[in-house]
Amino acid sequence: MSALTAKTLLWTDSLMLRNVLCTGICRHRSAEECVSATQLNFPYRGLYLRHLGKDQAVADANHVLFFNAQEGYQVSHPVDGGDACLSLDLDQALLAELAPKALLHASAGIAFRAQSQRIDAHAQALVALLHQRLESRTIEPLEAEVLAFTLVSRSLGPSTARPLAATPARRRLADRVKIMLSSDLSRRWTLAEIGKEIGSSPAYLTQVFRQVEGTPLYRYQLQLRLARALDLIKRYDDLSALAAELGFSSHSHFTSAFRQAFGRAPTDFRRATKA
Numbered sequence: 001m002s003a004l005t006a007k008t009l010l011w012t013d014s015l016m017l018r019n020v021l022c023t024g025i026c027r028h029r030s031a032e033e034c035v036s037a038t039q040l041n042f043p044y045r046g047l048y049l050r051h052l053g054k055d056q057a058v059a060d061a062n063h064v065l066f067f068n069a070q071e072g073y074q075v076s077h078p079v080d081g082g083d084a085c086l087s088l089d090l091d092q093a094l095l096a097e098l099a100p101k102a103l104l105h106a107s108a109g110i111a112f113r114a115q116s117q118r119i120d121a122h123a124q125a126l127v128a129l130l131h132q133r134l135e136s137r138t139i140e141p142l143e144a145e146v147l148a149f150t151l152v153s154r155s156l157g158p159s160t161a162r163p164l165a166a167t168p169a170r171r172r173l174a175d176r177v178k179i180m181l182s183s184d185l186s187r188r189w190t191l192a193e194i195g196k197e198i199g200s201s202p203a204y205l206t207q208v209f210r211q212v213e214g215t216p217l218y219r220y221q222l223q224l225r226l227a228r229a230l231d232l233i234k235r236y237d238d239l240s241a242l243a244a245e246l247g248f249s250s251h252s253h254f255t256s257a258f259r260q261a262f263g264r265a266p267t268d269f270r271r272a273t274k275a
Contacts, residue, residue, distance in 0.1 A: 006087070009134035010144050016089040017148060019131055022075075024048065024082030029074040038110045039089045040152065041065040042119070042127045045231050046083030047182040049076045049175075050115060055168075057115035058178045059083065061227035062220060064119050064155045066112035079183045084231075086131045088148060098152050118213065119155045121223060121261040125269070126151040128230035132273040139275075166212040173200065174212035181221050185228055186247035189221070226261050229254070233270050242266075 003023045010017040020041075029051055047060045051074040059065050065085075067073070077083070090098075096110050105111040130147050133139035139147075166174070176198055181189070191202035194217075198205060209217045225246045236242040243254035258266045 009131065010141060010148075012141055012145060014091050014094060014145060015148055017130065017134065017144070018087040018089075019135065020085045020087050022046075022048065022077070022082045022084075024077035024080065027077055029076045032072045032074055034070055034072050035067045036069060037089060037092060038069045038095060038112070039067040039087060040155070041067055042086040042088065042123075042151075042155075043083055044086060044124070044127050044131065044227060046081050047077075047079050047179065048083045049078060050074075051076065052115055055115060056172075056175065058175045059085075059116065060178060060182055060224060061124060062118055062223050063116045064123075065116045066114065068111040069109060071111070078179050086127050088152070090148075090152065094149075095152070098149070099156050103156060117155070118215075121226065122263075123151055123154045124223070124227045124230060125262045126154065128227075128269075129273060132234065133275070136274065138273075166208070170208045171212050173198065173205070174209050177205065177209055177217065178220070181224060185221075185225050186245060188247055191217075222257060223261070226258060229258060229266070230262075230269070233266055234273060239266055 003025055005021050007019045007021075008016065009019055024046065041059070042064055043059045044061050047058065050057045050059055050065060052071070057063070057065060092110050096104075099110065099112070103112055103114070103117075105113055126147055130139075130144060130151065134144060177194060180194060180197060191205065195202045195205050200208075206217060209220070213220055215223075225248070229242060229246055232242060232245075233239075239254065240251040243251050246254070248254040248257070255266060258269070262269060264272070
């Protein structure tokens with residue numbers, strides 16, 4: 001089996017959506033790769049690191065990754081299990097129309113300044129709806145296109161865009177925390193445990209993580225767990241079992257967090273994926 005497989009879910013005049021799966025068998029950096037046109041990559045399962053020169057970005061379900069045209073990059077997998085992503089190749093003129101100028105280089109062509117950007121729970125739900133309904137063929141191309149454009153606008157809009165103010169050293173510290181959280185989503189970490197593993201005081205760790213990610217560490221972990229729930233929910237008839245697998249204290253705790261994040265109950269979301 002190939003380490004990387006890509007399945008085209010939708011191809012229209014405006015965009016192409018692919019489901020990209022990687023087994024993650026190689027922990028070290030891959031050979032250098034590049035894409036021919038600027039793309040957006042939405043991880044929804046697992047984690048990988050994207051290396052661009054001396055810079056790195058953690059690719060998990062809380063982020064959209066920007067792959068600039070003809071820009072060489074490498075990938076590595078510090079956590080077992082590989083990853084799954086929804087890859088969006090949008091018509092470049094349309095991408096230029098949707099992307100805020102502040103996120104782009106001033107040079108010719110469409111190229112993002114940063115490697116990645118945080119996305120919110122609504123964007124995560126759109127990713128899940130798109131790939132699940134396209135896989136099950138329960139969505140018309142027009143509706144899928146509209147959802148894809150909404151996803152791009154939501155992911156690149158002012159609600160998620162923010163300047164990268166942290167130093168490289170602080171970003172690397174936050175990256176190590178994100179890798180730890182993804183290695184075991186069900187574990188109920190304490191700040192002392194994370195600090196011991198990372199080699200940092202709980203107070204400093206809390207401050208640095210919030211500066212880098214713009215959100216408290218516990219909320220970041222919660223969003224990762226809920227994004228995983230979006231991916232797993234179709235497989236579970238018993239939501240109590242799903243809640244336990246993801247580290248929630250009870251079915252009611254899981255349902256309340258899910259509803260608060262995505263605006264609907266887990267059972268309602270499951271029905272929406274089959275609409």
